[in-house]
Amino acid sequence: MAGTRKPVVEVRRSQRRRRTVSAYRDGERVVVLIPDQFSRAEESEWVDRMLARLAAREGRLARSDDELVARATRLIDLYLGGYGAKAVPASVRWVTNQNGRWGSCTPADRSIRISHRVQDMPDWVIDYVLLHELTHLIVPSHNARFWALVGRYPKSERARGYLEGVAAASCTPVPT
């Protein structure tokens, strides 16, 4: 992302606003609308908060279905190139109804779905989850051949560790 450069922020105070704060991008600038009664400290706190929110929103938009398809094409090229059309899915999309799994693949209709819970993870983890499902188009089960193919991706092991960590952390802890 282009996010290392801090954007120019224009703060507009409004007497009509009581509590609501909003922000939008206007070319290179970000306009933040705040209530007139905010102190300087509140102003700077809210500017930071709104910039973070805006960046998160734009990050999610960047990870659209189209981007997922482009990502799949790149991964097939890099790691499953020898399989030609066998590795190409009919559809790849983000879904929100898949809480127990990171991704799924239906070899019968060659469709792949990736959970929205992966959307905010680092690129190398998304790549792993997607490559995993793409590999299922070639090898449906988790056998040695499957893991050998997935293992062509250098960060496979690391990504699996990352996902295990997230799964463990999201478990409701047993009350002590």
Ligand SMILES: [Zn+2]
């Ligand atoms: Zn699998």
